[in-house]
Amino acid sequence: MYMGINGQRLDKSQMAARGYTLYTTDLHIVIEIPVGSPDGYYKSHAPDYQYHITYIVEPMLEVLWRTNSKDDTKYKVLFPITTPLMPRLPHVQDTTVSETRMFSVYLGTFLHDVQLRNITFSTGVLTIEECSARDFIVQEHHFPNGTKGLSLLVPFGDDVVLKHNPERLVTVYSLHLIFGLIILPEEIPFAHPVELQASLQDVVLPIISGTCDQNMFYIHVKYGSQGTNFQAMVGPRQLTPEVAEEYHFQENGTHLSLILPYAAKDTAFELFTSGSVRARVDLLLLDIINNWVLADYFLACDFPLTTTACYPNGTMNALAVKVESVPNLVPSQLTLKDKSCKPVFSDFRLAYFSFSVDSCGTTRRFFDHYMVYENEITLSYNKGVAYASPIDPEYxxxxxxxYVINATQSVAFSSTHRSFDPTAEIGLGQLIVHMRLSQDSSYHHFYQAEDYPVEKYLRQPLYFDVELIESTDPQLELILENCWATLHNNRTSLPSWDIIVDSCENGDETMFHPVVSDAKVLVPSHIKRFSVKMFTFTKDEEVLKDEIYVHCDAVICDTNSQADGSCRGQCVHPTGLGNAKHQGRKGLKRERRTDTTHQRQISSGLIFLQNTVKPQIKTEVS
Structure with a gap:
């Protein structure tokens, strides 16, 4: 037995190479040929317009009988074989890249006997030549195994492509088509439909960014694909050329920038906290045609802002700002506790108050080492309503x-009945006491810093003036609690001699002088004057040093407060120190007060003892 193909015998090596087998059973001779062997071929079919294929091959069987008579009998069998129909649904591959704005589709694979005849679009049927004339690209792709595929490119902009916008600025493109195919040579037609869809953000949106410093907003806008084809809103106002001039508007082909002060009219105040105010700027970019929002941006930053300032001359300044939590606030309608005290300046978003601590209903109290002045800025409910106003004001x-030792602090608390939390504001200032040495008992002329050291004769009076400066509050009084002299500028050094003890004169050499109001003295209670005769420290009849320094502890007290024990006047309770004070003059060691409640510590410059032939009275120090 031999087998062959198309009438040609194959040897065993040829059969093995092709994967053919030939064998027998008890009843049959069997030939096995793989489907797809190169000795056969495929054929396309289209039953019911569906693509199928068959495989056709023509094997040969040669049989030889040989007998003892050596007469041979042989015959050949040629038997063409066609497989049953095998469906081959074409594969569709969508290779569209939206950014290229071109539909790209691949259809395959087909046998070589299939040919594309036309393509049906939503607008009609186009031949291959007509497709090429409309810049559609139709190509065949052939493969080594004898199959082929088809590809088609269709621009998004052609009218065969359907477009719709289900989302703002995003276009959905749809392409519905039917490939019309025929099988040659019979020209049997069949078709395959394809639906393609792609989305593209046709408009690249503008990008907004911003930063802040201590005073300004800096806004930057990077244009999108539409360039400057938008309408900008800064806060409630459109960015017209007039508004742009206010905000240092600049632009080039790709960007624009704005610089706004945080207090600009188009910004909003959200809240103010300790030492700062939170301001916000809103920027809105709108599509000119459809009024779509292309970009919505806000920038909020905290800016330094002192809302309360306290000054040692008794003046309080306060700033109230309109915040979004109180939208109906009219700053000009704000008042202090005394409703007649209104802002000295106001506009649509702030009110500025300046008043003295003894006016506008300001209250004053003492606690610990603080002296506190308080007032209140309020916005009352509208007058004339039928119902009673609530206890708490709207704002x-x-x-x-x-006020503390040699410094001033201010604290402002703000609240409303809305979601506006209390906040605190801290300020700094000075409340100063100083001591001067007068040239004579008139207290009209004083030694200046460049006059020191001042030279005085022994027993010559020294006229001291101690004053609370830069304060106009008549309810405050300065009290000299203790004064003493030392050989050195260190106020705690020894030896020392007491001049004033427990607010009273120490002996006959110390004398208080009355202070009356005149052109230079506005508040007499703020000044204390005393004199002491020049002396020197001696030991064993020898002068230790011919110079002295004078030091004092002064307190500031509330003349109206019964609880302030330090403010009962200068020496209203004679202490009767008697000989003890005389002993102190010889070097009585006193423990200096260290409690600094309302207390100021002051010292004079160097006072030098001038040698003279006048009789000398020396102070002995043990």
Whole structure:
């Protein structure tokens, strides 16, 4: 037995190479040929317009009988074989890249006997030549195994492509088509439909960014694909050329920038906290045609802002700002506790108050080592309503000034009945006591810093003036608690001699002088004057040093407060120290007060003892 193909016998090596087998059973001779062997071929079919293929091959069987008579009998069998129909649904591959704005589709694979005849679009049927004339690209792709595929490119902009915008600025493109195919040579037609869809953000949106410093907003806009084809809103106002001039508007082909002060009219105040105010700027970019929002941006930053300032001359300044939590606030309608005290300046978003601590209903109290002045900025409910106003006003800002040793602090608390939290504001200042040495008992002329050291004769009076400066509050009084002299500028050095003890004169050499109001003395209670005769420290009849320094502890007290024990006047309770004071003059060691409640510590410059032939009275120091 031999087998062959198309009438040609194959040897065993040829059969093995092709994967053919030939064998027998008890009843049959069997030939096995793989489908797809190169000795056969495929054929396309289209039953019911569906693509199928068959495989056709023509094997040969040669049989030889040989007998003892050596007569041979042989015959050949040629038997063409066609496989049953095998469906081959074409594969569709969508290779569209939206950014190229071109539909790209691949259809395959087909046998070589399939040919594309036409393509049906939503607008009609186009031949291959007509497709090429409309810049559609139709190509065949052939493969080594004898199959081929088809590809088609269609621009998004052609009218065969359907477009719609389900989302703002995003276009969905749809392409519905039917490939019309035929099988040669019979020209049997069949078709395959394809639906393609792609989305593209046709408009690249503008990008907004911003930063802040201590005073300004800096806004930057990077243009999108539409360039400057938008309408900008800064806060409630459109960015017209007039508005742009206010905000240092600049632009080039790709960007624009704005610089806004945080207090510009188009910004909003959200809240103010300790030492700062939170301001916000809103920027809106709108599509000119459809009024779509292309970009919505806000920038909020905290900016330094002193809302309360306290000054040692008794002046309080306060700033109230309109915040979004109180939208109906009219700053000009704000008042202090005394409703007749209105802002000295106001506009649509702030009110500025300046008043003295003894006016506008300001209260004053003492606690610990603080002296506190307080007032309140409020916005009352509208007058004339039929119902009673609530206890709490619609807007309240409490202002407090805390005066401490040689410094001033201010604290402002603000609140409303809305979601506006209390906040605190801290300020700094000075409340100063100083001591001067007068040239004579008139207290009209004083030694200046460049006059020191001042030379005085022994027993010559020294006229001292101690004053609380830069304060106009008549309810405050300065009290000299203790004064003493030392050989050195260190106020705690020894030896020392007491001049004033427990607010009273120490002996006959110390004398208080009355202070009356005149052109230079506005508040007499703020000044204390005393004199002491020049002396020197001696030991064993020898002068230790011919110079002295004078030091004092002064307190500031509330003349109206019964609880302030330090403010009962200068020496209203004679202490009767008697001989003890005389002993102190010889070097009585006193423990200096260290409690600094309302206390100021002051010292004079160097006072030099001038040698003279006048009789000398020396102070002995043990």
């Amino acid at each position: 309240r800002q409490t202002i407090s000034c805390y």
